[in-house]
Amino acid sequence: MLSERPRLESVNEPLTAKPAAEQTKADESRHQHELHALIDLTAALGASTDIDISLRVLLERMVWSFGAVGGECRLLATPDDSNLLAQHGLDPGDEATALRRAAVRELSEHAFRRREPLYLGDLTDTAHRARRELMRSTGFRALLFVPLLNEQEPLGMLTLYYREPREFSADERDLLFAIGKQLGANIVRSRLYEAERGRADTLHRSYTLLVSLSHAVANLQDLTSADEWFRRLLKELLRRRLHSALLVPDPDESSWRLRGISLQPSTLQLIEKYLGFDLLTTRLRVEQVPRLLPTIRAGTPLVLSNVPLIAHHWLPQVPQRQLDHVLLLAGFVRQRERPLVLLPLRIDGNIEGLLLLWGGHIKREDLPAFTVFAHHIANALRALRLREQVDLAHERLRRLTTQVMTIQEEERARISRELHDEAGQALTALKIELSLLAHELPAESPTVQQRMRETLSQVDDLLAAIRRMAHEMHPPALETLGLSATLEGYCEMFGQRTRISLDYQAESPRDLSPSASIALYRILQEALTNVARHAEATHVEVALTCDDHSLTLSVQDDGRGFDAQQQAGGLGLAGMRERIDAIGGWLQVESELDVGTTLTVHVPLPSERNDG
The missing domain is CATH 3.30.450.40 (GAF domain)
Structure with a gap:
């Protein structure tokens, strides 16, 4: 206790009191x-x-x-x-x-x-x-x-x-x-x-490292290819002064191959010269490194300090001198301990790869940050795989839709030909026979002659209706006159039938594939049908324009409009989108209540699709 007065002693005996020297009061x-x-x-x-x-x-x-x-x-x-x-x-x-x-x-x-x-x-x-x-x-x-x-x-x-x-x-x-x-x-x-500051510094370092690594993964979220994703990941890590390499297993996980590495091509060539084989084609045996395979299967990140020993286990056939040169080229310096971080990449319980990280600033204390980083990579790869599956399903659906539409168009063309060739010809023959019979009727039978004239008129109406149906099911003008003339003819027929004022303007479009031409024709049919059934419009404007990259078809009416968000899948819009998706285009609908609706279709021209 401070209140206790300690004794000042010599080692051998207590200090004895000695006469104090004379001191002045000032001293x-x-x-x-x-x-x-x-x-x-x-x-x-x-x-x-x-x-x-x-x-x-x-x-x-x-x-x-x-x-x-x-x-x-x-x-x-x-x-x-x-x-x-x-x-x-x-x-x-x-x-x-x-x-x-x-x-x-x-x-x-x-x-x-x-x-x-x-x-x-x-x-x-x-x-x-x-x-x-x-x-x-x-x-x-x-x-x-x-x-x-x-x-x-x-x-x-x-x-x-x-x-x-x-x-x-x-x-x-x-x-x-x-x-x-x-x-x-x-x-x-x-x-x-100092201990608390050391822990705080470690936490801050781990947090900073984790944020940087998380940004590296976030920068890749728009990629859709796994190969491109990994290639960009290695570049993002290199920007953060981290060398990296990706190993992927064979199906039985007995051997692994190098899928990518962040070293420069010239450095990689020099390394392969010392090794005597091509790194990208050589299989590596993971079980040659003690305790490595169980760790990978457990999905536990690992920090290895004795990299030369690990390299010797992994590549026992390479002489130690050449192996030292390889490690030096890869960035491992014997005089300084540079840890090697191994991150097993597991998705839904399956081992997808092993990410190797090394660099001068990696420390063993960074393992928690790298553990979280491994989870970020796994989640990103899982999302990428789901996106690939969705894209594959969408592509399959698009192909199926295209096949269904092709079959529909073929069936419509067949029915159109039968209506035109068989029903049309049969009605024409019937009309001729009825006309001949009308001339043979006695003049004193006016009632019978009137009924004959009415029958001939009904036959004419039926013949016109069949021809219109045959034309709408498959317009032969598409093959003979082209898209613009066919659309213009359909617009004239629509205006005559519905008594709606319609203006059609067109530029000379470049050649389109038959599938794109028939898709635009069907979309115009559906759009004008919607105008007649729902819009209560008095005027419609149809325009066909094109530039060096795409062709645009627009249909604008002055009807009562609708809520485009609530009816995005109605009014035939879903069918229009299926058709336009099948030919690589896109559809845009703008509508305002009591103002009208504008439907715009964009179709890339063949040269743009080929270049892309």
């Missing part, structure tokens, strides 16, 4: 002032977390306040050894330092045992050879040893050296005891602070 006042200043300094340094600065400042003040020649402070490394932290006014040479360490070793044992400061007033009166040698080499006659304690646990020592013996007052002895305990508490607090 006593000055010395008291120095002690109070030392007390204030000790209390102020108690709040410091930098123990090195605390010890240097306090040691310098203690040497001055207690009239010593010099002093030093050591922290215990082991029970039998200590490390020098600070010194003042002493010879820093190795020989002098070793002499002082040997001289105070036995004294420290006594001080730590008694838990109080010790003073050796006469080095000549000792059987300790190291102390006599210290006095002979340095001229020191006395030394003061202050143990640095924390809850009576020895942490280190503070030693002051004197050329002449001196005495210590009761206040000085109390102060020395308090300084030892205060410095001990400072040391513990500094160690705790």
